[in-house]
Amino acid sequence: MSSPHLPTGALVGLRYRVLGVLGHGGMGVVYRAHHLGLGVEVALKIVPPGVGDRAATIRFEREARNAARLDHPGCVRVFDVGVTPDGHRYLAMDLLEGPTLRDEATRFGRLAPAVVAHLGVQLLDALGHAHVRGVVHRDVKPENVIMTRGDDGVRAVLIDFGLSWALGDERVTRRGTTVGSPSYLAPERALGRAGDARVDVYAVGVILYELLAGARPFHAATAVELAWMQAHRRAPALIGAAPGVPLGLAAMIHRALEKDPEARWPDARAMRDALAPLAAAPAAPAVVTAAPAPVAAPAAAPTDDDHTTDVRLATRSRARDLLGRIRHGRWRWRLVAG
Numbered sequence: 001m002s003s004p005h006l007p008t009g010a011l012v013g014l015r016y017r018v019l020g021v022l023g024h025g026g027m028g029v030v031y032r033a034h035h036l037g038l039g040v041e042v043a044l045k046i047v048p049p050g051v052g053d054r055a056a057t058i059r060f061e062r063e064a065r066n067a068a069r070l071d072h073p074g075c076v077r078v079f080d081v082g083v084t085p086d087g088h089r090y091l092a093m094d095l096l097e098g099p100t101l102r103d104e105a106t107r108f109g110r111l112a113p114a115v116v117a118h119l120g121v122q123l124l125d126a127l128g129h130a131h132v133r134g135v136v137h138r139d140v141k142p143e144n145v146i147m148t149r150g151d152d153g154v155r156a157v158l159i160d161f162g163l164s165w166a167l168g169d170e171r172v173t174r175r176g177t178t179v180g181s182p183s184y185l186a187p188e189r190a191l192g193r194a195g196d197a198r199v200d201v202y203a204v205g206v207i208l209y210e211l212l213a214g215a216r217p218f219h220a221a222t223a224v225e226l227a228w229m230q231a232h233r234r235a236p237a238l239i240g241a242a243p244g245v246p247l248g249l250a251a252m253i254h255r256a257l258e259k260d261p262e263a264r265w266p267d268a269r270a271m272r273d274a275l276a277p278l279a280a281a282p283a284a285p286a287v288v289t290a291a292p293a294p295v296a297a298p299a300a301a302p303t304d305d306d307h308t309t310d311v312r313l314a315t316r317s318r319a320r321d322l323l324g325r326i327r328h329g330r331w332r333w334r335l336v337a338g
Contacts, residue, residue, distance in 0.1 A: 008020055012044060012090060015035060015037050016033040016034070016035060016044050016090075016092065017036060018031050018033050019031070019034055019041070022043060028045045028046055028091075030043055030046075031046065042095050043092070043093045043094065043096070044091070044092055045093065046090050047088055047089045061089075064078055067093075067161045069130075069133045069134075070133065070135065071129075072126050072130075073126075073155060074122055074158060075126050075129065075130060075158050076093050076094055076096065076157055078091055078092070078093050096148050096157055098147045098148040098149060098154075099146075099147055101143075101145035101146075101156065102141075105210065109214045110213065111211045113278070114279065116211045116212050116249075117279040119156055120204060120271075120275050121275050121276050122156040123158065123204055123207070124201075124272035125269075126157075127140070127200050128268040128272055131267055131269070132269075136195075136196065136200060137161060137203075139160065139203075140158070140184060141183070141207070144158060144159050145157065145159070145207075146159055182223050182226045184202075185199075185203075186199035186203065187230050191231050198264050198265070198266075199261075200268060201256050201264050201268055201271055204256060204271070205253050206257065209241075209253050209257065212242040212253075213241035213242040214242070215241070217236060218230060218233065234257075238253055249275075252278075255271075256271060
């Protein structure tokens with residue numbers, strides 16, 4: 001079944017009039033639409049190719065179910081789910097106006113520590129709300145954070161729970177398959193293990209590091225090398241990559257980036273509570289007013305790793321794997337499209 005290309009004016013579910021495309025992603029195509037009954041504009045997400053595949057269908061249904069559990073200003077609200085006449089599933093969500101955190105990071109480069117701490121508190125508060133309801137996002141990255149402006153200033157809102165999973169849900173990926181964005185993938189996920197809420201804590205650590213340093217902790221020419229770095233290499237010292245960052249803030253972020261999940265913050269709320277004293281006051285400047293600063297050049301040309309991917313990390317034969325570990329002090333991995 002091919003991906004839908006809905007023209008302007010198309011009617012979906014007898015109540016959504018398509019106004020245009022908002023964006024594309026690995027987990028769906030999102031349209032701006034007009035709700036005929038309520039008279040408001042909404043975001044309409046249509047499932048991508050693979051809707052007939054059992055795993056893709058379960059992921060889509062899971063997103064609707066999990067997002068419906070959440071009631072927090074930092075989590076996008078999903079209020080309707082349905083199927084088009086030609087069999088494509090859709091989600092109707094609040095339309096969020098504003099740039100992504102990636103847009104803002106690209107625009108401003110390095111951000112002030114107080115601003116970064118404030119953003120971290122917002123993200124961790126939203127994730128903490130999800131985690132206590134048994135929902136793990138699993139794809140936290142700047143592209144999945146919308147910066148909205150309201151009466152209380154600029155707020156970071158998490159979107160796209162398409163990779164989220166409720167604790168106890170059936171596993172839908174093949175054994176050894178990892179779904180996510182390599183630049184923000186927790187070590188246990190890079191090694192093909194399921195992980196728990198602490199994978200989101202790790203991803204927030206990468207985001208905060210990047211916002212302070214102007215570059216992510218790991219860069220690689222290939223996704224497989226990047227996955228190996230996430231699993232085995234310690235992040236460079238933040239105080240070296242971003243001089244002037246408070247030692248306490250750097251220590252909190254490095255704890256989030258620990259390879260061993262047991263050494264990280266036990267959950268998002270614990271990290272949020274530790275970070276809160278360093279956060280900017282509510283009236284402090286938000287991302288959109290931060291002063292620009294030079295962005296550090298990456299150590300190597302990074303791969304196009306911000307996109308969500310479905311990959312399988314597999315070891316070579318036992319003998320070759322052992323030989324590679326003896327020679328290089330690490331496992332060798334190859335990447336197979338999922």
